[in-house]
Amino acid sequence: TRWKYSLAYLDDVIIYSTTFKEHLIHLNDILNRLNDANFRINVTKCQIARTSIDYLGHHIQHRSIRPNADNIRALLETQQPTSAKEAFRFVKAAEYYRKFIPGFSTIAQPLHQYAPTTKEQRTKKSQAIPITLSDDALDAFNKLKRILTNDLVLRIPDQNLPFKIQTDASKIGVGAVLMQTHPNG
Known part of the structure; x- marks a missing residue:
C-alpha cells in the first residue's frame, strides 16, 4: 500500500483519495500508523477532506497539479540578472x-554557465561581480519566463488509461516523459 494514497515530505503528509468515504478510510489508516510510530500531530496545521490544497509549491486539485501561483508570480517578477548569483538563483x-x-534542460542550458563550479567562484565576492547575460542566456531567461505565463498543468495518472513513453536526447540534454492521452484533453 506504499504511496497508494499518501506521501510524506519531512513533516508534511498528504493523503489523497477518490471519494470522501475512501478518504475517511485512508485518513484512519495513516493516523493509526502515525500513532503507532509515536508521531504527534499539530491539529491547527491539519487540513482534512479538502478538494484542493497547496502542497510543497504546488496547487493540487481534482486529479491535476499546477505550480503554486505565488511562486510563479515571484519568478515572473524577477528582473534580468546582473550577477552570476542572480542568474543561477x-x-x-x-x-x-x-x-x-x-525541454527544460535544453532551454535553461545557457543560464547554467553562471553556476559556480570552483571554490573561487563560490565566494560571495565572485558571485556579486556584475555581468551581462550572453544573448543565448538572455533568450533562455525570457523564454522560461514566457513559458511560465502559460497554464502549466499535470494530471494525476489514471490507471485505467494506457501509458506512453516519449524520449529525446541531444548533445546538451536528455529527457523522458511518461504520458497519457485523456479523452477530455
Whole structure:
C-alpha cells in the first residue's frame, strides 16, 4: 500500500483519495500508523477532506497539479540578472517546476554557465561581480519566463488509461516523459 494514497515530505503528509468515504478510510489508516510510530500531530496545521490544497509549491486539485501561483508570480517578477548569483538563483528556482516545462534542460542550458563550479567562484565576492547575460542566456531567461505565463498543468495518472513513453536526447540534454492521452484533453 506504499504511496497508494499518501506521501510524506519531512513533516508534511498528504493523503489523497477518490471519494470522501475512501478518504475517511485512508485518513484512519495513516493516523493509526502515525500513532503507532509515536508521531504527534499539530491539529491547527491539519487540513482534512479538502478538494484542493497547496502542497510543497504546488496547487493540487481534482486529479491535476499546477505550480503554486505565488511562486510563479515571484519568478515572473524577477528582473534580468546582473550577477552570476542572480542568474543561477533564477534558473534553480525555475528548475523546481521543470516537470511542467518540456525541454527544460535544453532551454535553461545557457543560464547554467553562471553556476559556480570552483571554490573561487563560490565566494560571495565572485558571485556579486556584475555581468551581462550572453544573448543565448538572455533568450533562455525570457523564454522560461514566457513559458511560465502559460497554464502549466499535470494530471494525476489514471490507471485505467494506457501509458506512453516519449524520449529525446541531444548533445546538451536528455529527457523522458511518461504520458497519457485523456479523452477530455
